[in-house]
Amino acid sequence: MANTPSVGVGLNRRLIRRQQTIEEALDIAAAIMTEVGVGGLSMSEIARRLGIRQPSLYKYFPSLHAVYDALFARGLARSHAAVLAAAEPQPAGVRRIRAGARAWVRWAVDNPALAQLLVWRPVPGFAPTEATFAASIQQMEQVHAEFTEAVRASELRPEAASVEALRLYTVVLSGVISQQMANEPGAGYDTGIFSSLTDAALDMFFARYTPGGPDAIPRP
Template sequence: MASPHSTSPPNARRLARRQATIDEALDIAVSIMESAGVAGVSMSEIARRLGMRQPSLYKYFSSLHAVYDALFARGIARSEAAVRAAVEPLPPGVPRIRASARALVRWAVENPALAQLLFWRPVPGFTPTPETFAASARQMEAARAEFAAAVRLGHLTAEAVSPEALRLYTVVLSGLISQQLANEPAAGYETGLFTGLTETALDLFFARYTTIGGTDADTRP
């Protein structure tokens, strides 16, 4: 019986092998970031661990910053998937916002190297390409849509969709993440001193934008 690979077009097999090498290189880069710091990745070390000569690595990545760009894209995609899984079964409005916030903070402390690349600027001179950063902008648009739904449902005041409110929301989440990673990098989401404040921080945030005479208490899980 023919194997699945034998029936694949040669070009498809080459593309699959290429993607497998890229994925392995990125896995290695994450491992290096976890042990040597986010700025500690080098083309030579990735190549060494892949078992190839450094010039061969440039067939897959044009530069070290291209590696970081691919890592940034991976972080965006995986954090977005974590948030999507958390909010999918929930009704729109504040319940989804709370769930997405928890999911993002949890993902960040469980993936500290990628989280630092997304939320800090640990690599001198590196900025994601416009194409890669566009995914981050889409995440912000999705958050804005969730806030707009909460306003329509009467959970929050109209101010909640203002640029200032969304900036404050990112400050709350990035603050929780940054404090946790900086002070207790080995702690998990459930046991972290700072991640343990997630619900309280969200309560304070939503109190600022709760409708007059109302409360979002009944929207908490």
């Protein structure tokens, strides 16, 4: 019994080191994808840059798809944090939705490798696990709640809270992101020839559901 505290401390340190290695491996993986494309990621290159043998990497990730799954989860978490940071200071309704949309597009432009995993399907045979994708579903439920609040405040018509409207919203944002990444990679959000059109694209979307027409769309 006297050795229990030291055993616990040792186990905790090992868990911390393990998580640090996992995070470092994911940092390396994201860097590789940025350099050579999402489909160019390999376990051998991750291991080489991490300074370990490839078999040792399988102690942390059982497969390359497991690395992609962890990167997908990282992308969801980080993009969502960016959206919340921008949206939460805004009043509920269209202004908050707009702020979150801008933040999502900006994050995607700034993080194209992770954004490709979230917006496209660039890796043949890969799909996020059900547990990982659950966070995406939860995030969309939060977006739906924001649209519902905008409807309650009479900023948008009731059909804005429909499944169709949410799908159209994702089409608008993913379209802007895809066009920017495909046609002008490396450009910033504010200067990108497509990402700089984010507000204009959102105006067209909101105009479809705003009771008073385009002139009644709430803006910051």
